[in-house]
Amino acid sequence: MQLPKSLQAFLQEAGNLAAFTGRFFREAFRPRYEWREFIRQCFIIGYKSLPLIGVTGFIMGLVLTMQLRPSLVDYGVEAQLPAMVSLAIIREIGPVITALIFAGKIGSSIGAELGSMKVTEQIDAMEVSGTNPFKYLVVTRVAAATLMLPVLVILSDAISIYGGYLGVNIKANTSWSLFIMQVFDILDFSDVIPAVVKTFFFGFAVGIIGCYKGYNSKKGTEGVGASANTAVVLSSLVVFIIDLLAVQVTDLLGLN
């Protein structure tokens, strides 16, 4: 039986990605480790993304608060605004929005960087010189993305909640201590921990897809652009798919 070409291509891509991921795990846990490069990547991927993530997080918190406010006022539960905003940010909006911004910034940069290295045959050169390009380029980036996104999400959540506090204070008046007390009063471990755990998967997905697309970039400058583009698109889509799976898993575990 002959499968449609598009389906064949999709399955081939999925198989290649799975193989790439398998190779990542094989290489990642085998010494020697590229610590210096890993730290450098952490700095680039994590620290340098903070301003962007911080600004978007702050705006999200502020806007979400101002958007939720009229509905809550209609129901006479304006006092629940801090609780609602913090729940929305911690459970869903913080991780997902941060992961999407991260996919846009880091997924594309990894895809473009590795893609250009691929098309300029730097990766081949590296292999010749005795350095394991997969370990040096892919493992460090994927590990850095996996570990830095959760940190970014936590910082972004904190900034968003501060934005929410300012949002509440635009129309009403509440003290910082009361606001924080209301936020933490509603939060439970089951809100924070699954949300943080899924960001590791988001980070891993963004890193691995960026690396895969870049590492397998086709020849020519056009290929670099294409790999950067598809890295962003695919990793954004995968972020949502992981989010969907995560909510199912937390539901099954009774954490919702």
Add this chain to the structure above:
Amino acid sequence: MAKDTGNNIKLGVFVIAGLLLLVTGLYIIGKNHSLFGAKFELKARFSNVSGLVPGNNVRFSGIQAGTVKSLEIINDTTIEVVFLIDKKTRDYIRKNAIVSIGTEGLMGNKVVNIYPGKGEAEMAEEGDMLAVKPIADMEDAMETLYTTNDNVRRISEQLLNTMERINSSPALWGLLEDSTLPVHLRVSLVNIRKASNDISGAAADLDEMVKGVAQGEGVAGLLLKDTSAKRSLSTAILNIQNASAEAGQLVTRLDKMVMDIESGRDSSMAGLILGDTSVVGSINRSLSNIETGTASFSENMEALKHNFLFRGYFRKKEKNK
């Protein structure tokens, strides 16, 4: 290399800040759920926990004091709830404290309330079983509310009916819209006040009169109070009775006499005079003659007084007077 070190420091600050935030957040959440700090356990048995779950807050007189640790079904009508209470609240919870399950707000989470019991009791200790107060069930409350609503509906219907009748009554509105009414009413009130003053004056007079009567003053007093008057009165009445009986007889006799005269049976002088009309004429003439005779006689007597034979006698008589 120096640049690398600087970057690593920034990265370290970035990662540590993130981790600190996470740990602090988790610690605050844990603290809110009483996961840290010294605790002691208390128990209570309910027949219905109304959806209480482990982790729900426990409040002592409204202050956060701990959380629900576990719920266990003991038998078909008993559920044992174990609470974790902060040690610092321990000094205030006595053995006679009362536990009830309530709700945070109208629709919020369930919450366990511990209230101090009345009277003296020892301090509660680890694992003590506290008394419970039956839950104010939402369904009961709704049922009561339903009854109240029904009553309100009925009352409002009746009120509506009454108001409609009042509104459709032209007499009442006429009365209400009559602008002279207040003036008349005021005048009437003044009159009533005057009348009541008069009545009170009259009553005072009457009172005085009654007092006088009681003391035997006046005719009424005499009648009512004098015992001898009663006897005299009865004698008088008896006399009146006799007199009236005699008067009756007299009338009968007079009646008979008149009848006799009319029928001409009476031959006495009176009967003759009254019965014969010609006699009356004769009498009238005779009387006229007598009158003329006496006038002449009186003239003769006057002439005689002036006669010299008799003048001395009359003078002597006047002197003797």
